[in-house]
Amino acid sequence: MSDSGMPLRSSLLFLFLIFATSGATDHIVGDNHGWNPGINYTLWANNHTFYVGDLISFRYQRNTYNVYQVNETDYLNCTTFGAVGNWSSGKDFIELTKAKRYYFICPNLCYGGMKVSVLVHSLPPPPSASASANHNSGGEAVFRRWSEVWKVVFLPLVTYVVWIWFGSGGI
Ligand SMILES: *[C@@H]1O[C@H](CO)[C@@H](O)[C@H](O)[C@H]1NC(C)=O
Ligand SMILES: *[C@@H]1O[C@H](CO)[C@@H](O)[C@H](O)[C@H]1NC(C)=O
Ligand SMILES: *[C@@H]1O[C@H](CO)[C@@H](O)[C@H](O)[C@H]1NC(C)=O
Ligand SMILES: *[C@@H]1O[C@H](CO)[C@@H](O)[C@H](O)[C@H]1NC(C)=O
Ligand SMILES: *[C@@H]1O[C@H](CO)[C@@H](O)[C@H](O)[C@H]1NC(C)=O
Numbered sequence: 001m002s003d004s005g006m007p008l009r010s011s012l013l014f015l016f017l018i019f020a021t022s023g024a025t026d027h028i029v030g031d032n033h034g035w036n037p038g039i040n041y042t043l044w045a046n047n048h049t050f051y052v053g054d055l056i057s058f059r060y061q062r063n064t065y066n067v068y069q070v071n072e073t074d075y076l077n078c079t080t081f082g083a084v085g086n087w088s089s090g091k092d093f094i095e096l097t098k099a100k101r102y103y104f105i106c107p108n109l110c111y112g113g114m115k116v117s118v119l120v121h122s123l124p125p126p127p128s129a130s131a132s133a134n135h136n137s138g139g140e141a142v143f144r145r146w147s148e149v150w151k152v153v154f155l156p157l158v159t160y161v162v163w164i165w166f167g168s169g170g171i
Helices: 005-021 041-046 072-077 139-167
Strands: 026-028 055-059 067-070 085-087 091-095 101-105 115-121
Touching: 041 115, 055 101, 067 072, 067 091, 072 101, 085 091
Parallel strands: 026 055
Antiparallel strands: 055 091, 067 085, 067 101, 101 115
C-alpha cells in the first residue's frame, strides 16, 4: 500500500515538471553588442522569434542610455509622448506578456538608431508535437525547439532522479 502510491506520485511530479520548465527565452537586444548606437536592431529583431512569456533584455552603460517602451507613433518619431514604461538600470529585463508588437527606443532621438520593435507571437505548440512539424521554418526556430526539448527532458529527469534518491526514504 505504501509503495503503490510512489509511481503515481512520481509520474505526476514528472508531468508537472515538464510543464513547469517548458522554457521562456531571454532575448538580449543586440546580442553581444547590447543596447548601443550604430546597430541595426531591425536586423537583430528579424533574427529572433518572440513568444508570449519570453523576456527581452537591454544591456547598456547606465547613466548614458536608457530604455522607453513607447507606441508606434513615438517609435517612428523617436518621441516618448505615449510612453508606457521606462527602465534605466543598465541591465533591464522586460517580460513580453502579450501577443502584439512592442516598441522600445532610447530617448530623445533614438541616438544612433537605438530603436527596436518586436512582434510577439502567442505560445508555440509543445516541442514534442512541433519538433517534426516545423522543418520548413527558420533554423533558429528549429534550434529553439530542440533547446526546449533539452530543457523539458533533461531538467525534469535530473530532478526526478534526485527526488527518488532522497525522497523515497530508501537511502
Ligand atoms: C536595417 O536593415 C534593414 C534590412 O536590411 C533596412 O531595411 C533598414 O533600412 C536598416 N536600417 C538602418 C537604420 O540602417
Ligand atoms: C543571426 O543569427 C545567426 C545565428 O545565430 C548569427 O550568426 C548572425 O550573426 C545573426 N545575424 C544578426 C544580424 O544578428
Ligand atoms: C510625428 O509626430 C507628429 C506629431 O508631433 C504626428 O503628426 C506625425 O504623424 C508623427 N509622425 C509619424 C511618422 O508618426
Ligand atoms: C501614441 O501616444 C500619443 C500620445 O498619447 C498619441 O497622440 C498617439 O496617437 C499614440 N499613437 C498610437 C499609434 O497609439
Ligand atoms: C518613468 O517610469 C516611472 C515609473 O517607473 C514613472 O513614474 C515616470 O513618470 C516615467 N517617466 C516618464 C518620462 O515617462
